[in-house]
Amino acid sequence: MEPFLKKFFPVVYTRMKDDTKISNYCKFDSQLLTSFTSSLYVAGLVASFFASSITRYFGRKPSILAGGAAFLSGSALNGAATNLYMLIFGRVLLGVGVGFANQAVPLYLSEMAPPRYRGAINNGFQLCIAIGVLSANFINFATEKIEGGWGWRISLVMAAIPATFLTIGSLFLPETPNSLIQRFNDEQKAKTMLQRIRGTTDVEAEFNDLIKASLVSKSIEHPIKKIMQNKYRPQLVMAIAIPFFQQVTGINVIAFYAPVLLRTIGLSESVSLIMSALIAGVVGTASTLLSMLVVDKLGRRVMLICGGVQMFVSQIMIGSVMAAQLGDHGSINKGYAHFVLTMISIYVSGFAWSWGPLGWLVPSEIFPLEIRSVGQSIVVAVNFVFTFVVAQTFLGMLCHFKSGIFFFFGGWVAVMTAFVYLLLPETKKVPIEVMERVWREHWFWKRIVEEFDDKSNMEPA
Secondary structure, X not given: OHHXXXXXXXXXXXXXXXXXOOOHHHOXXXXXXXXXXXXXXXXXXXXXXXXXXXXXXXXXXXXXXXXXXXXXXXXXXXXXXXXXXHHHHHHHHHHHHHHHHHHHHHHHHHHHOOHHXXXXXXXXXXXXXXXXXXXXXXXXXXXXXXXXXXXXXXXXXXXXXXXXXXXXXHOOOOOOHHHHHHHHOOHHHHHHHHHHHHOOOOOHHHHHHHHHHHHXXXXXXXXXXXXXXXXXXXXXXXXXXXXXXXXXXXXXXXXXXXXXXXXXXXXXXXXXXXXXXXXHHHHHHHHHHHHHHHHHHHOHHHHHHHHHHHHHHHHHHHHHHHHHHOOOOOOOOHHHHHHHHHHHHHHXXXXXXXXXXXXXXXXXXXXXXXXXXXHHHHHHHHHHHHHXXXXXXXXHHHHHHOOHHXXXXXXXXXXXXXXXXXXXXXXXXXXXXXXXXXXXXXXXXXXXXXXXXXXXXXXXX
């Protein structure tokens, strides 16, 4: 919003309004502006390491509560900001909230969900993020029209509404059976909870798997050292590769800077905001809902591969049109602008029904209990590191790469699609406590896992 830029980033505002010589691709290239955006992810990265210990030793519920409280504080500070320091500190607190929530919520959902519905329930996490994006964009569009230039305050402080639901709601959440066994060794309480959430007393098989997993978990004193063993090499590779690939799909081009990108091709402030709402919000939410309905039928691999192809094709098309039609000055004609908007919509849809939700689902379901908390921390940490890198460098890359930015991210989408095809086994409907068998049956990973088993058997008792 222009009043927001004028108050906190006057150099960018002046460049946007008055500098007719600067390239279309470079108007928003400001390290200060990107520092505001990416400060959230640095804070989230640091917080995720603390969240790992809290989740492991105190349970999933306290981490969710801590995340909600940090969200509340950050949104209040942002809404009341009078200078850039208050604004960035509020953003840092929001980052702490994201760090705790990303650590605990996917684990909580995966541990509470029945195996046959785990994909759909865990994808609800991404669906709610998509609904948040939709809400935020419409709030921006509405508050941008408020006279007096203070609409941005309402936009930022309204983050306190979902934060309140998260904070108060977490007080009423039951703890997962996995956490109850891991922390208290209270088998009867854990069994009662498992029967309650499954709606049946016939839970012996799943409960026995939980007990076995817990015994292994309690024998692990140094989970970070443990996850480095060859036995857990497949999970470690996925914990690093999947969140890395999720960030280099280029989705942050849309998520962070959609209005900036749309203004780059010549649309007005109001039109940019409403188109951002429609593309990132409506298309994203509808596609994520579709993902929930089909993920436990089609499986993870099919969706990741098909979504990758959809994103690749649309990015190449966007890059080609912008390379041919958008120079350093002026704008492209309406016909090409509409085509770019259509391709962006197709791209967002491809991400929202594949790598968006599955980038969180797959890592949350592949770790055995003994390394689950530290594994999820690695996922969150890698996600934050590369979210920060992309957020911090994107505007500069847009300025220097120009339309080539889309070919850059398109290349990564091709790589990740090949990675899934070759190295990711199918995990749909596999109980979370016996997930290790998918690696033993995979053409590549079974050699690494079996090699560890052979070495273990050769060691003297």
